[in-house]
Amino acid sequence: MESEERMPLFRQVYQRIRELILDGTLARGARLPSTRALATDLALSRNTVMVAVEQLVAEGYLVSRVGDGTYVAVDIPEDWETPHRPAARELQVDPATPRLSRRGERILATPIGRDSTEVRPFAVGMPALDEFPWATWNRLWMRRSRDLDRRHLCYGDPAGYRPLREAIAAYLTAGRGVICDADQVIVVSSSQQALDIASRVLIDPGDAAWLEDPGYLGARGALVAAGAEIVPVPVDEEGLQVQEGRRLASEARLVSVTPSHQFPAGVTMSLARRVELLDWAEEHDAWILEDDYDSEFRFVGAPLAALQGLDRAGRVIYIGTFTKVVYPSLRLAYVVAPRGLVKALVAARAFVDRHSPTLPQVVLSDFMAGGHFASHIRRMRSIYRDRRQSLLDALEQRLGKLLAIRSHPAGMHLVVELPAGVDDLAVARRAAERGIEISPLSRYYLGESRSGLLIGYSAVTPEEIVDGVDVLAEVIESAILSH
């Protein structure tokens, strides 16, 4: 670190002279002492001083006249205060309340979902990192790193690395009932980015957009950032209440839904509702963002087919992620768009951040092509099934008489409802003090909220689950008793 933090001598000289100019000590036209004289005064080599002076000339503070000398070249207003004095940091005064755009103010006022930065019980949506085939992954990574293809280091295609797009299309067609080919697949950094670029391309500020209530905070944030007027549409046991959406805002431009495993409530959207939703979208020339964030994990039967596969009219923009199947900090996800939208989405992606890092895409496509991805999903499905059962058993044993446990056989978390009036935020805070990470259900509501807890089971072993539920049960019991 030191090599970078130490300020070179010439820069110290440069800064000192610059200060003298900026604070007016050396006014325009003032002649600088010779570099020889300065060097002697400052006990430095003449070369060091010359580099500093050349720099000041290059930046326009000084001007050199051949055979004459060096002069101060600029006028600095009298009230100019130099930021490079010792107290520079204090002199650089930020606006106390910086003037943001209205959109910026809304972004600032919108809650950011708290993602898990550690593996702890009962983090929601966190994969079992210890079960990932690291040796295989690292081997694939090193093979590509040792034998570097220079094209993988240059700028990449904003739509993504082609072989990865092909592998994703093949996986989605066979495994998720998505109808697509690689041309429709766009690699993005996250579901969040997918929601963002789709919202921007499809929504203008002031347009209405339906959001599941309760719903994913990331979707809310993306819609807010796009300037949408958010219309919360309640979710029941069949998923989004499409008729209620029609009643509230039939002219909405877009809806964001999680049909396979509603986030956070866990329900699966019924076929009838799926048909209703597609009908509404077609009728109103509206768009459906299908966020299929953890659909790989269904423990009764095979994963449900995606809503996209039912879409006859090209209204569904399908979103999936590698976050839950590989690991969160990888930052790779994908969009499957109707053909007519691909170009606009790719353009938007290019304007938000060009493209995703290439090497991780190359390694991931190797991982998929080698069959490691499919077998990892299969393996995790069985591990998560066991963990889910362990959680259900522990909850039943410790809290079964007290609480209703919503058990949907999919995903990576369960929802436990708390008696009305028991503050789930307080329960979550108290659990956190005891090392247990819990997402309070009420946080995800925009309308009237319910009290409950999201309990993630994917990142914890059965033993950790039993211990964690013991702690959690004490916290919940004490909250209910003191209520």
Add this chain to the structure above:
Amino acid sequence: MESEERMPLFRQVYQRIRELILDGTLARGARLPSTRALATDLALSRNTVMVAVEQLVAEGYLVSRVGDGTYVAVDIPEDWETPHRPAARELQVDPATPRLSRRGERILATPIGRDSTEVRPFAVGMPALDEFPWATWNRLWMRRSRDLDRRHLCYGDPAGYRPLREAIAAYLTAGRGVICDADQVIVVSSSQQALDIASRVLIDPGDAAWLEDPGYLGARGALVAAGAEIVPVPVDEEGLQVQEGRRLASEARLVSVTPSHQFPAGVTMSLARRVELLDWAEEHDAWILEDDYDSEFRFVGAPLAALQGLDRAGRVIYIGTFTKVVYPSLRLAYVVAPRGLVKALVAARAFVDRHSPTLPQVVLSDFMAGGHFASHIRRMRSIYRDRRQSLLDALEQRLGKLLAIRSHPAGMHLVVELPAGVDDLAVARRAAERGIEISPLSRYYLGESRSGLLIGYSAVTPEEIVDGVDVLAEVIESAILSH
């Protein structure tokens, strides 16, 4: 690949039954043959059929009545066409002209800068990839991969990995004259993302924003995507003409500038103009986006201090990137924001894509802390200086009598002006046919354009430069002669 592309037998059965329901052959209430009968008919195991039927029950197409049988559960409208027939792809009809937002239409109509996807003469802004210390980089990478810290796999801080933010602050303070600490540094994926999140937080649709003319296409795209009214402000030998900006739109909310090495023209903004620009911003409560994209490379004296270091009023948002110093497909860059803006920018970043991949940030901070970053910059400065001189010599020798060569001793490219009327787009096309990548200058103008060529010298050896200039000279000579 095969393991993922082959459709499992049960899914074939599932799809066939679903088709029969969706096309009305099996109407609501129709009773399904027993799984035993179906299995015999289809010459499949009974288990395969049962899995398919269970799936259809789970999805709501069928309903099972205990001790009775399985029935079709849904009514499908008569005009419903199934997307899962063999011709499914043709049946999924996309809207011919999908309805985008107005913003989406503008994004689609804005040119995306073409980034170099290969190492070729004379790619602009492409580092000398062969000179990067890959052995060191891979060693650091493998050390972190073998001894995985699980926290580096979870979700990360939207502001970036703390040790990297600290290393960036130290580097910018000592090396770029930026006044900041780590709290002000936000790690982003690219300069493009920095421009995007800043524009969104600071601009509302319809707000005016100054853009250098000629200027960076990525900045134009980010401003368009934020809904800004772009005001092109001409650039001369001293950089952005601030007085002209004031005349055109003094109430603009924001300006995007490249003071150290104007892109694409190559000039450095004079001190007088810097002071004018800061004065304007302070006076009008406006913001300055300083894109310092290749400032590490200055070949006369040390790199110029950043405009940010002159800012007394917290108006400058400083942007830098690792693209030109490490490699483009890494996708890491940074923003230094006035303190009051940090929270809003981090929130915007969280809503566009949460955070950057963590492992690359960890490895890069190791690389910086080990002094490899600083010594790589020093080494590249000397290599690029030589390459620039080779290019100047070759151009002088082959084209000196024909053309004016703008020589600014900084950056990674030179600009050659073509005689008025010679079409630089055509020259670039013809050069491309001969394997030479050239950016036409006119592409970067919004107002009246000049004809010229951007010639990148950083990614080519002196020998390749001589050969490339030979080819380029032939193309240019023929264009001028036929003009």
